[in-house]
Amino acid sequence: MSLKVNPPYRAEQLGSLKRPQFLLDKREEFDAGKCTAAELKVAEDEAIRDIVQMQRDVGIKSITDGEFRRHMFFEGVFDQMEGMKYIPEVPLHMFMDYVPDVAGFKKLAFKNAPSYICEGKLRRTKPFYLAQFEALKALTDPSEHANLKLTVCAPEWYHLRHGEYAYPKSVYANDDEYFADIAAAYRAEFAELYAAGCRHIQIDDPLLAYFCAESMITGMEALGLDHAALLDTYVRAYNACLAGRPADLVVGLHLCRGNFKDGMHFSEGGYDRIATKLFREINVDTYYLEYDTPRAGTFEPLKHLPPHKSVILGLVSSKVPQLEDKAELKRKVHDAAAVITSGPEPRTTAEALHQICISPQCGFASHSEGNKVTHDAMVKKLALVVETARELWPGEL
Template sequence: MPLLHLQPPFRAEHLGSLRRPAYLLEKRAQFDSGEISRDELRPAEEKAIQEIVQLQKELGLKAVTDGEFTRHMFFDGVFNNLDGFEHIPDVPLERFMDYVPDTAGFKELNFKKADSYMCKSKIKRTKSFYRAEFEYTKSLLPSEKHKDIKLTICAPEWFHLRHGPYAYPLDVYKTDEEYFADISRAYREEIAELYSLGCRNIQFDDPLLAYFCSEKMLAGMKEAGVDSERLLQLYINVYNDCLEGRPADMNVGVHLCRGNFKARSQHSGGRHFSEGGYDRIAVKLFNELNVDCYYLEYDTERAGTFEPLKHLPKHKTVVLGLVTSKFPQLEDPEEMKQRVHSAAEIISHGVESRTKAEAFHQICISPQCGFASHSLGNEVTDEDMANKLKLVVKVAGELWSDA
């Protein structure tokens, strides 16, 4: 049976962020406190990236990332480099919307202040977002492997959802559409540059789309007078505008999860922020969002069932996040295989009918999220992370021996 997709994603994937070694965390802490310069931090970053790229090769992963080792948070890169945005170290908490699950979670943890990037003037891209990350990873691989580098990038609506009516000054932009027109233009410029450098695989990290599955957020929006359906449609339109004109051989995926935050007060793994299956957004997600693949959290019951996958079109791929990155316990490989077959069965009887064999070849597997959405990482060790990724590679190899 020929594969339906010859480009990434690969059968065994990981979601971008990987655990930082202790020496890098130490150097980053020194940099954050002003003890060392960026130039003094860089050698530790490069050493760590070299090691993590080698580990991915040894584990048998075809898609390679730099582990996000030059970032503090997974969403770094875009808004801290865009003209028109300003870093505000102490944003009043009322400017974070209570209905957004992660901001509500931070408030529950009694955060007294929060920093953010706020729009202050017209938005314009005057420098690259991710060029340096991609170029350094590319330097560590032979030319024939450059197409396998996966670059994770920030969701375009990141600060818009969390700040609501405070997302931009009304004397700068009169409407959401005006605001996002400039953001979309910046993304198109970035994607064009990345493509010119050899990038062929990008992954938007977007827990916000999964938040639209949360009954709690939808209720909070309604109470605040926010039209959640309009907002979801707006965000899908923004993505499509960002991707307008992108080359046909550039694979674009979007990763949805429900939070992976390691709170200082918690010692039992990463915190999730929302719950709810993909049923509420599946039709729009799979049919209106112009991406090639979907990296979906499916490690716990809070992500719902596979039923929404019946809306997956024949020409797209789903990467099932069956392995948790929050806890060290290994999943049962036979149960993972059974779940893949269950998903294929549902896809085969979907809105677009197809054979189970065809549906089976639209599926890949991965952990449900990265292992370090922020620099401190999750409650797993380096060995735990390697074992989780080995499991994904092993199960994928046994399921798709012809891949």
């Protein structure tokens, strides 16, 4: 079997890593106006050098900067795009209750929240992530540059949470017009990143997993909203964002069910409801899927994975410090391979295993504060991922 691209790396990490306290302290100083951007960058560079070395030491090849230059994983696109306005206190009625994380935050008695709202035509007038990628290149060896991975925000991030308030009808007549401008921005960004040497992009999108949640489906139906049509809109948006990309620019899509403070998740439900569209209609190369707890469902949806794509199974928790059992991880990988072989396109177990990699189920700090996992526990979990991969795929790391 010949894949369009080989699986990116047998052992992956999902982008965000636990930040050291000195970096958190320095960013707090910066936010309070007590230090300069240059002083903050010195601290970021020091922390990133250390976290890059950690990834080298444990054997992770897809090196990231740990998202150490961000507060939140989704920063970088809409806060940089012309036509989006930062609103420090958005009225709660402008957040859709059927979105699982919105419902979770409202239960915490939030009276309002900051967000970005579209107020005019959307345009990319400056790079989104180029500076972060170039800075990571400067802190790594040229031999590692082809392996560097950049994580980016999902194109529908503010659209889903704001619903009818996502954009003025005087600016865009419909969703497809709105996403056409977003897609143009993503295509320009990907082209510039590629020219700078980026070959590995991961789009972080917990929102697609929300379509697996019964709470969102029933919430939308109660309002007379067509969730199937909305998912189709997002599929079109993704494919427009990815249109024309070079064949050797590997793009992966990461789905999880939320990763807030103390490991808080927002939704549950297997991938069954969206599997066909997810695997067969969105033109990405690989999928990073949460699979560390029963809330993500069974491996059964993997039977829809086409032979030319790969899947990274998120079997190791990034939310709790307890270390997983290696034998159990290996059993789960073989269970997933067995499901893949049962799909509509016949393939052998060896071919199915060739389509699989393993990783933690999410980042270790999707928000800067992170989860209740110490640095040492994080290192042990990543080392376990690598060790397990080496035993499953000898000679491939």
